[in-house]
Amino acid sequence: MKGDVILLQERHKSAARAIVAGIIDQIKSKNARFIITVAGESGSGKSETALAISNELINYGIKSIVLGQDDYFYLPPKLNSAKRHEDPDWLGPHVELNLTAMEQNLIDAVDNKTAIEKPLVDYNANKIEAETIPLNDVKVVIAEGTYTSLLKHVDIKVFISRDWLKTLEDRRIRNRGNEVNDPFTEQILATEHKIIAGHKQLADFLISDEFEVMRVK
Numbered sequence: 001m002k003g004d005v006i007l008l009q010e011r012h013k014s015a016a017r018a019i020v021a022g023i024i025d026q027i028k029s030k031n032a033r034f035i036i037t038v039a040g041e042s043g044s045g046k047s048e049t050a051l052a053i054s055n056e057l058i059n060y061g062i063k064s065i066v067l068g069q070d071d072y073f074y075l076p077p078k079l080n081s082a083k084r085h086e087d088p089d090w091l092g093p094h095v096e097l098n099l100t101a102m103e104q105n106l107i108d109a110v111d112n113k114t115a116i117e118k119p120l121v122d123y124n125a126n127k128i129e130a131e132t133i134p135l136n137d138v139k140v141v142i143a144e145g146t147y148t149s150l151l152k153h154v155d156i157k158v159f160i161s162r163d164w165l166k167t168l169e170d171r172r173i174r175n176r177g178n179e180v181n182d183p184f185t186e187q188i189l190a191t192e193h194k195i196i197a198g199h200k201q202l203a204d205f206l207i208s209d210e211f212e213v214m215r216v217k
Contacts, residue, residue, distance in 0.1 A: 001070040003123030006047050008055075011211035016052035018213040019205055023156055024060055027140060030155070033109045034140045037148040039199055040160030040207075042189050043167030049160065049207070050144035062139045069145020071121045071128075072102045078126045084188065091188065092195055093147035102143060106153045109141045146192060149199040159203035164189035 027034045038050045047068060054064045073080050073096055083090045093099050098119075105116045113135060120131040149157055164186075200206060204217040 001068050001121045001123055002125075004047065004068075004070065006051055008048050008052055012045055012048040012052040013056070015049055015207050015211050015213050016056040019156075019158060020053060020056045020060070022205070022213075022215055026155065027057075027062065032112065033135075033138065034156075035106055035110065035151075035154045036140060036142045036156045036158065037151055037154050038142065038144040038158045038160070039146060039149040039196070039203075040162065041146065041164045041167060041193060041196065043164070044160040044162040045167075045207075045211070046144040046146070046160060049158065050142045053142055054140075057140055063137045064140035064142055065133055065135070065138055067102065067105060067118065067141060067143045069097065069102065069143070069148055071119050072098045072145075073121065073128075074098055076121060076126045076128050077123055085184065091191060093150055097147065099147065099150060102145075102148075103151055103153065106141060106143065106151060109135060109138070110153055146196060147199075149196070149202045156204045157202055158205045158207065159200045160207045161200060162207075162209050164193050 023036075036050075036053065038046050038053070040046050047066075050066045050068075054066050057064045075083055075096070080090075080096060083096070090096055101119070105118050108116050115132050115134045117130065117132055120129045121127075122129060143151060143154075149159060204215065206214050206216055208214070
């Protein structure tokens with residue numbers, strides 16, 4: 001998403017090193033492109049961890065791309081926020097989010113397509129554009145976002161356990177709109193917490209509140 005703030009810290013890099021070290025043989029042995037998801041609550045470090053994994057793969061001579069779930073909302077940020085205020089049912093992966101399009105991009109990548117067509121949200125301009133991402137020499141696709149554990153064409157799923165209460169400071173640093181001071185947004189995050197509470201059961205790797213990595217599958 002254009003306009004998003006991604007601040008890599010050592011904890012993200014350390015987690016990425018542990019994850020990549022644990023799956024590098026799987027990546028190299030797979031003939032098709034390898035798919036990784038990074039899921040968790042708002043501000044938990046999904047974007048940062050996905051970018052850190054992408055950077056770590058470079059050390060192994062492996063090219064990757066990162067797909068952000070924020071690009072796959074049906075409405076741009078301000079309109080989506082207004083819709084949430086108007087319609088209490090406008091929330092979640094099967095309502096406001098086009099997970100089908102994200103899944104199709106993963107299918108295209110695994111099917112050895114040379115490029116994918118995807119939406120691109122411009123946060124500051126509050127609009128949705130389109131972009132083409134070439135896949136030449138890309139071996140790994142990393143999909144990050146709150147609900148990406150639900151994607152099916154995936155080799156490894158990572159889940160960050162930090163909940164919306166523990167991510168307050170990170171969300172304040174990100175400073176996306178006025179979300180930290182907005183009671184309605186906090187209510188949304190509490191609801192999202194309930195929606196994805198069981199998603200950690202789908203994970204191959206769990207990242208704890210202290211950003212320690214544990215392989216569970």
